[in-house]
Structure formats: structure tokens, C-alpha cells
Amino acid sequence: xxxxxxxxxxxxxxxxxxxxxxxxxxxxxxxxxxxxxxxxxxxxxxxxxxxxxxxxxxxxxxxxxxxxxxxxxxxxxxxxxxxxxxxxxxxxxxxxxxxxxxxxxxxxxxxxxxxxxxxxxxxxxxxxxxxxxxxxxxxxxxxxxxxxxxxxxxxxxxxxxxxxxxxxxxxxxxxxxxxxxxxxxxxxxxxxxxxxxxxxxxxxxxxxxxxxxxxxxxxxxxxxxxxxxxxxxxxxxxxxxxxxxxxxxxxxxxxxxxxxxxxxxxxxxxxxxxxxxxxxxxxxxxxxxxxxxxxxxxxxxxxxxxxxxxxxxxxxxxxxxxxxxxxxxxxxxxxxxxxxxxxxxxxxxxxxxxxxxxxxxxxxxxxxxxxxxxxxxxxxxxxxxxxxxxxxxxxxxxxxxxxxxxxxxxxxxxxxxxxxxxxxxx
Amino acid sequence: xxxxxxxxxxxxxxxxxxxxxxxxxxxxxxxxxxxxxxxxxxxxxxxxxxxxxxxxxxxxxxxxxxxxxxxxxxxxxxxxxxxxxxxxxxxxxxxxxxxxxxxxxxxxxxxxxxxxxxxxxxxxxxxxxxxxxxxxxxxxxxxxxxxxxxxxxxxxxxxxxxxxxxxxxxxxxxxxxxxxxxxxxxxxxxxxxxxxxxxxxxxxxxxxxxxxxxxxxxxxxxxxxxxxxxxxxxxxxxxxxxxxxxxxxxxxxxxxxxxxxxxxxxxxxxxxxxxxxxxxxxxxxxxxxxxxxxxxxxxxxxxxxxxxxxxxxxxxxxxxxxxxxxxxxxxxxxxxxxxxxxxxxxxxxxxxxxxxxxxxxxxxxxxxxxxxxxxxxxxxxxxxxxxxxxxxxxxxxxxxxxxxxxxxxxxxxxxxxxxxxxxxxx
Numbered sequence: 001x002x003x004x005x006x007x008x009x010x011x012x013x014x015x016x017x018x019x020x021x022x023x024x025x026x027x028x029x030x031x032x033x034x035x036x037x038x039x040x041x042x043x044x045x046x047x048x049x050x051x052x053x054x055x056x057x058x059x060x061x062x063x064x065x066x067x068x069x070x071x072x073x074x075x076x077x078x079x080x081x082x083x084x085x086x087x088x089x090x091x092x093x094x095x096x097x098x099x100x101x102x103x104x105x106x107x108x109x110x111x112x113x114x115x116x117x118x119x120x121x122x123x124x125x126x127x128x129x130x131x132x133x134x135x136x137x138x139x140x141x142x143x144x145x146x147x148x149x150x151x152x153x154x155x156x157x158x159x160x161x162x163x164x165x166x167x168x169x170x171x172x173x174x175x176x177x178x179x180x181x182x183x184x185x186x187x188x189x190x191x192x193x194x195x196x197x198x199x200x201x202x203x204x205x206x207x208x209x210x211x212x213x214x215x216x217x218x219x220x221x222x223x224x225x226x227x228x229x230x231x232x233x234x235x236x237x238x239x240x241x242x243x244x245x246x247x248x249x250x251x252x253x254x255x256x257x258x259x260x261x262x263x264x265x266x267x268x269x270x271x272x273x274x275x276x277x278x279x280x281x282x283x284x285x286x287x288x289x290x291x292x293x294x295x296x297x298x299x300x301x302x303x304x305x306x307x308x309x310x311x312x313x314x315x316x317x318x319x320x321x322x323x324x325x326x327x328x329x330x331x332x333x334x335x336x337x338x339x340x341x342x343x344x345x346x347x348x349x350x351x352x353x354x355x356x357x358x359x360x361x362x363x364x365x366x367x368x369x370x371x372x373x374x375x376x377x378x379x380x381x382x383x384x385x386x387x388x389x390x391x392x393x394x395x396x397x398x399x400x401x402x403x404x405x406x407x408x409x410x411x412x413x414x415x416x417x418x419x420x421x422x423x424x425x426x
Numbered sequence: 427x428x429x430x431x432x433x434x435x436x437x438x439x440x441x442x443x444x445x446x447x448x449x450x451x452x453x454x455x456x457x458x459x460x461x462x463x464x465x466x467x468x469x470x471x472x473x474x475x476x477x478x479x480x481x482x483x484x485x486x487x488x489x490x491x492x493x494x495x496x497x498x499x500x501x502x503x504x505x506x507x508x509x510x511x512x513x514x515x516x517x518x519x520x521x522x523x524x525x526x527x528x529x530x531x532x533x534x535x536x537x538x539x540x541x542x543x544x545x546x547x548x549x550x551x552x553x554x555x556x557x558x559x560x561x562x563x564x565x566x567x568x569x570x571x572x573x574x575x576x577x578x579x580x581x582x583x584x585x586x587x588x589x590x591x592x593x594x595x596x597x598x599x600x601x602x603x604x605x606x607x608x609x610x611x612x613x614x615x616x617x618x619x620x621x622x623x624x625x626x627x628x629x630x631x632x633x634x635x636x637x638x639x640x641x642x643x644x645x646x647x648x649x650x651x652x653x654x655x656x657x658x659x660x661x662x663x664x665x666x667x668x669x670x671x672x673x674x675x676x677x678x679x680x681x682x683x684x685x686x687x688x689x690x691x692x693x694x695x696x697x698x699x700x701x702x703x704x705x706x707x708x709x710x711x712x713x714x715x716x717x718x719x720x721x722x723x724x725x726x727x728x729x730x731x732x733x734x735x736x737x738x739x740x741x742x743x744x745x746x747x748x749x750x751x752x753x754x755x756x757x758x759x760x761x762x763x764x765x766x767x768x769x770x771x772x773x774x775x776x777x778x779x780x781x782x783x784x785x786x787x788x789x790x791x792x793x794x795x796x797x798x799x800x801x802x803x804x805x806x807x808x809x810x811x812x813x814x815x816x817x818x819x820x821x822x823x824x825x826x827x828x829x830x831x832x833x834x835x836x837x838x839x840x841x842x843x844x845x846x847x848x849x850x851x852x
């Protein structure tokens with residue numbers, strides 16, 4: 001098919017009318033399909049149901065050091081849970097704090113603690129006139145909500161195929177002491193699915209921050225979330241990279257089992273330097289007596305080790321992979337070389353990032369919505385919900401069934417074509 | 427036996443020497459007994475082991491509104507969990523937020539949120555020059571640690587048999603806008619075990635705070651933790667009392683199942699006005715996607731309703747009651763009318779509060795410690811760990827076995843007598 005940009009006005013108008021006609025079928029009888037969030041599907045949740053049988057009323061709920069996991073105590077996690085996550089993240093147990101069910105909550109608390117009590121003895125951020133934060137865009141909306149909630153000035157850093165634009169990051173971090181952090185999803189990034197290159201990781205680790213309390217917020221949400229066995233992204237381990245570059249305390253790493261076991265009933269962890277861990281525990285010991293050790297034990301006894309997690313993730317991949325392939329196939333078939341959109345084809349994670357022609361994303365979102373396909377809000381992947389070019393749309397293929405995905409993607413691409421044609425006609 | 431105060435110096439010296447001799451037996455071969463914290467005993471934890479069988483891999487983990495509890499979502503708790511805790515606390519579901527495993531964490535977060543974002547639109551406390559907080563003493567050390575951590579000035583309010591000294595509370599709250607809160611454990615208070623009188627509750631509800639963002643932090647930790655079937659303390663419901671007095675938003679109530687099901691693996695809740703709940707959710711929705719709904723479901727299916735909780739608490743009482751009676755019996759037998767100590771005899775909760783002669787508590791703590799009996803640090807029940815009269819000691823009878831309690835209490839009373847005699851001889 002001809003590129004839209006190469007069509008005559010007449011050809012474009014006739015295409016537009018044909019699209020309108022087809023669109024009317026959907027908008028007059030809207031579907032009810034949701035591609036808004038990265039929610040695992042029921043089939044994926046079923047994979048973890050055997051976890052419900054791992055502990056029963058006859059089980060001795062003792063940790064390997066003898067701790068009765070049923071009682072109070074253990075601030076930073078039972079030893080075998082620390083070991084499991086250290087194994088998964090390629091660090092050691094002394095780098096790990098095991099928390100409750102939500103890594104987002106750890107991130108919020110980390111920002112909040114720095115705001116109220118500072119970082120390793122630095123001035124609490126609430127006492128400073130201005131805090132700036134770097135946001136790799138498009139990125140994860142819930143990250144940006146946290147820094148917005150605390151009133152920080154958020155600065156957009158473009159996400160390149162290699163990761164954040166490091167020239168820009170270095171210029172800002174190394175020269176402006178009010179820049180206190182950067183949100184990173186280094187692997188199978190939300191929403192592009194791209195991973196940072198080795199060079200990007202090394203340049204991040206080698207930053208020379210103007211602020212002593214600058215921290216990289218390294219949300220390793222998709223550390224083990226591969227789609228393929230033969231195409232897997234891998235990154236240098238960030239804690240050791242930072243240590244080697246003379247910045248041992250520069251990173252807070254976050255992860256969870258939300259998309260491994262059950263979202264909301266999983267286990268979340270932080271990995272950081274021994275110095276940061278000690279600093280964090282000073283507040284944590286005031287905040288809580290400890291997190292849910294029985295659930296930690298349930299996870300350890302189910303997964304056993306990083307190999308057990310990897311084996312489990314293959315089952316997730318078998319369910320997710322066809323959906324990602326449907327996204328790519330429909331996009332190739334329907335949008336292909338029309339010149340009205342580009343998209344990513346990740347090796348893992350939960351998202352595909354689609355870029356329309358500038359100025360079209362909101363209209364595409366609305367067209368899909370009217371036909372009964374809910375997408376993540378256009379602009380959501382940007383601070384303050386503002387996509388400067390109004391072109392990015394996040395596609396979350398995990399929740400709908402394969403059949404639903406085909407329909408949803410057809411409606412989506414119809415919306416893209418319709419809106420693009422309309423924009424070009426005006 | 428003669429009161430120590432009525433003994434001659436000679437009689438006292440001979441008593442002291444006899445005590446020393448007996449004490450030497452213990453200090454030369456120390457025991458290893460711990461009465462430091464309000465930890466349930468293994469026998470109590472066993473009561474909740476059937477919870478481990480409530481959900482298995484065949485269970486449909488849907489909430490009553492159809493929500494799949496295994497997936498993301500539901501910020502404030504599944505409907506049946508809200509209903510369970512509303513039932514337990516005598517409020518309605520719209521007053522409830524169900525959280526994670528720790529009510530202490532909710533309290534910390536409430537203080538932290540007020541500090542960073544204010545209360546219902548008021549100035550964030552971090553922007554104010556001074557925050558004062560009322561601490562009913564003796565009280566719960568972990569409460570005081572929170573307000574100490576945020577640098578608030580803590581003001582001691584004596585705990586009377588009827589509850590906090592309300593003349594003092596009214597004078598401070600109603601006249602000083604820098605007073606932003608008060609820590610209360612209204613029922614079977616930590617550590618006295620006393621409950622606030624109806625008049626105290628009504629006077630609290632009728633406060634006319636100088637600060638619009640003053641809140642009563644109502645830690646109803648022992649709401650259903652009775653020791654007796656025929657002697658149970660009951661208090662007016664605080665939310666409705668505040669509403670009736672024209673202060674609908676003045677209270678944050680906290681509770682948890684930590685000492686009902688399993689500490690660390692229970693469910694914690696907050697109860698407050700609809701206005702406060704809406705205000706809190708504005709931050710909470712940034713902080714987390716939601717808490718552990720599977721564990722909420724596990725609790726609801728195990729306990730069913732407030733009657734189910736009450737029936738379960740009777741089993742706890744059957745285990746705890748003998749231990750509290752040992753405490754009282756040994757104290758009566760060993761200290762009795764010697765004039766060197768007084769103590770409480772609560773109808774519920776986890777603690778007995780012992781007052782020695784002024785200036786003796788630290789020495790008693792050390793004497794017990796040297797003989798292998800660990801008590802809560804002397805002074806712990808006061809802000810900054812400073813008991814102005816150095817006389818209060820918290821006794822936590824729950825964890826040791828009955829036999830251990832007898833020995834531990836014997837050693838404790840020996841320490842009380844020894845230290846008292848020593849102080850009177852000098």
C-alpha cells in the first residue's frame with residue numbers, strides 16, 4: 001500500500017472514507033477490551049496457584065536460622081529470602097532488604113525518607129529550595145507521579161535505543177547540585193521494551209554528581225522477564241559497576257515478584273550498598289517491626305533459587321510471547337510502511353511503545369476508546385502527563401486473550417489510520 | 427512481712443544480705459528468659475495455623491465483588507475485609523482503609539504524610555518551625571520513636587487510672603496551635619493495661635484544638651484483647667463521639683490482627699472520617715497500587731466476622747490469663763505490702779506496669795538482666811527513653827511459658843527487693 005504521505009488528497013480522502021465506514025461498525029457497537037495496564041492475565045496468575053499449597057497448617061514456619069516466621073521481628077528479611085533475591089539480581093545478601101508487597105511503595109518511601117531525613121546525613125530535601133529529577137521519557141507514569149507529588153521539577157531525558165541520552169544526563173547531574181535523582185527502568189524498559197546498552201550503564205556508573213545525595217533509582221522491574229529463550233537482553237550489574245567507578249552508594253535498585261508470582265501478594269526488595277542499607281534501616285526500624293516473613297518463606301520454598309525463578313518465567317513467556325507477536329504482526333500488516341507510525345519489538349517486559357505522527361496520540365486514544373478499546377492515557381508516559389509531541393502510546397498486551405488482542409490491535413490500527421488521515425486532510 | 431520503710435537499718439541490712447545471697451545463685455548461673463516485648467507465645471501462634479489451610483491451589487481467589495485478588499488493584503481493601511474490620515471496630519466500611527501487615531507502619535506513614543504534605547490542605551509540618559506532640563506516659567516506646575524521629579517536641583501527659591490527664595491535654599491542645607497530635611492507646615493501654623474512662627473519651631472528642639490539623643492518633647491495638655469473659659473493658663466508639671462533638675475529622679484510628687492472627691503476617695487497618703480517608707488516599711494512590719489482597723481474603727475466610735474474631739480471642743485469653751495471674755500472684759506474694767512497688771492488674775492487653783520506688787527502675791532492670799531475665803529497658807515507656815522518676819518497668823508476660831514466668835517473676839521481685847533495700851541503705 002502507498003504511504004499516506006505519498007497519496008494525493010483525493011486518494012487520502014477516499015482512504016479516509018473507507019476507514020470511517022469500518023470504524024463506524026466498532027463505534028456503534030463498542031467492544032470492551034483493556035490494554036491500559038501491564039496486568040498479568042488469569043492464565044499467568046494460574047501459574048502461581050501451586051504457591052497456595054507450599055505452606056499448610058502442618059508446616060514448620062521457621063527460617064533457616066531458626067527464626068519463627070510467624071512472630072514479630074526481622075527488619076530486613078529472612079536469610080533465605082535475601083539470598084534468593086541476591087541470586088536473582090546478581091548481588092550479595094548484605095546488599096538486600098526484603099520489604100512487603102510493593103516495589104513502588106519502596107520507591108515512594110525512599111523519596112519520602114530523603115525528603116524528611118536526607119540521604120546519609122545530607123540536608124533533608126524538604127529544607128532545600130528546589131529539587132530536580134531526571135525522567136527518562138517515555139517512561140513509567142507511576143514513577144513520575146511520585147516526584148510530582150513531592151513537587152520536584154522533572155526534566156525530560158529522551159530514551160534512545162541505547163537508553164537515556166547520556167550527554168544530557170551527564171551535563172545535568174555533574175553540574176547541578178539540585179538534581180537529586182533519575183528514574184531508570186534499565187531492562188525491557190517501560191514502555192519501549194528496550195534495554196540500556198553496556199556503555200550507557202558504565203556512563204551512568206561513572207557519573208560525577210554535583211550533589212552528594214544524588215541517587216540513581218534503578219527500577220529493575222523486568223530483570224528476569226524475557227520473552228524468548230534465544231534472544232535475551234543482559235546488562236552489567238549496576239551496584240558493582242558503581243562501586244568500580246568510585247560511586248559505591250550512588251544507586252538504589254528495586255525489584256519485586258509482582259510479575260513473577262502474584263501482583264499485590266508478592267515480595268518486593270531493594271538492593272544497594274552496605275552504606276545505603278545501614279542509612280535506610282535507621283528510618284525503617286522506626287517505621288515497622290518487619291514485613292511479612294510467612295510470605296517470604298512461601299516464595300522461597302516455591303521458587304527455591306534463581307534457576308527456579310527462571311524456569312517459572314519461561315512459563316510466563318510462553319503465555320506472553322504470542323500476544324507480543326500479535327501486536328507486531330497486526331502493526332506490520334496494518335501500519336507497515338504507511339509512514340504513520342513506528343513501534344518497538346522488545347525481547348522482554350510488558351510493553352510495546354508506539355509512536356504516531358506528532359499531534360495524533362490523544363486522538364488515537366480517543367478513537368480507540370470510543371470503539372471500546374482502552375489504552376493507557378496518551379501522555380501518561382511523560383511527567384505531568386504531557387507528551388510534548390503528542391505521539392506516544394503504550395501498548396500493554398498482557399491481559400487480553402490472544403483473540404481479544406487481535407481484535408484490539410485491529411481497532412487500534414484502524415484508529416491510527418483514521419486519525420492520521422484526518423490530520424493530513426486538515 | 428514488715429514494710430521496708432518501717433524496718434530499722436539493722437533489719438534492712440539483714441534483709442539485704444539474705445537477698446544478696448539468694449540473688450548470687452541466679453547471677454552466677456544466669457537464666458535466659460525474655461519479658462521484654464509483647465510477643466505472642468508459640469502456643470498462641472499455633473492457634474492461627476489453620477489459616478494456612480484456608481486457601482489452596484484450588485480456591486477461587488475472588489473477592490465478593492468479583493475482584494481477582496491475585497492481580498493488581500484495590501487501593502483500600504477488598505469489601506469483605508473492610509466489612510470485617512468495620513464490624514470489629516464498630517464503624518462502617520466507608521471509614522476503613524485496609525493496609526499491609528503493620529499498623530505501626532500506618533502510623534509512621536500518617537506522621538510522614540502530614541510532615542511532607544500536610545493534613546487536608548494545611549501547611550506541611552516540615553514547613554513549620556516547631557511541632558509538638560502529646561505523649562501519654564508511661565506509653566508505647568515505638569510511638570515515641572516515630573515522633574522523636576521527626577524531631578517533634580514531645581510533652582509528657584501522665585496516664586491516670588481514667589486515662590490521660592485531661593486537664594493538661596485540654597490546656598495544651600486548645601491553646602497551642604503547634605500541638606498537632608497525641609498518642610493514645612485507649613483500651614488495655616500499653617503498658618498499664620488500663621482503659622480510658624467514658625468521660626475521658628468524651629472530653630477527648632470535645633477538644634477544641636487550636637490547630638485545624640490536630641489529630642488524635644488512636645492506637646486501638648488491644649480492641650478485642652480481653653483476658654476475661656466476665657470482666658471486659660469497653661469504651662465509647664471514638665469516631666462517632668468526635669462526630670457528635672463537632673470534630674468529625676479529629677481522629678485517626680489504627681488496629682491490626684498482629685496479636686489476633688500472626689504478627690508480621692496479619693492485616694492492619696485505619697479507621698477515620700470519610701474526609702480523612704479521601705485526603706489520605708491522595709497520597710496513598712501515589713505510594714502503592716494496593717496491599718496484599720490474598721492475605722486479606724485469607725483473614726476474612728478464616729475469621730468470617732467480629733464474632734469469629736471474638737471466639738478466636740477467647741483461645742488467646744485462655745493461654746494468656748494464667749501468665750497474667752502468675753505475675754499478679756508472685757507480685758502479691760513477694761512484694762505485697764512491702765511498700766516498695768505497685769502494679770496494675772489489667773483485664774486485657776499484653777502488659778502489666780510496675781512502679782518501683784523512685785530512682786530504682788534502671789537498677790532493677792540491670793539486676794534482672796544480670797540474673798538472665800530481660801525486661802523492657804527501664805525508661806522505654808517514656809519519650810527519649812527518659813523516665814523522670816526512674817520508677818516504671820513494663821512487664822510483658824505473653825512469651826515465656828507458665829513455668830518460666832514463675833521463675834522470671836521470682837527473679838524480678840528479688841531484684842526489686844534487693845535494689846530497694848540497697849537504695850534505702852545508702
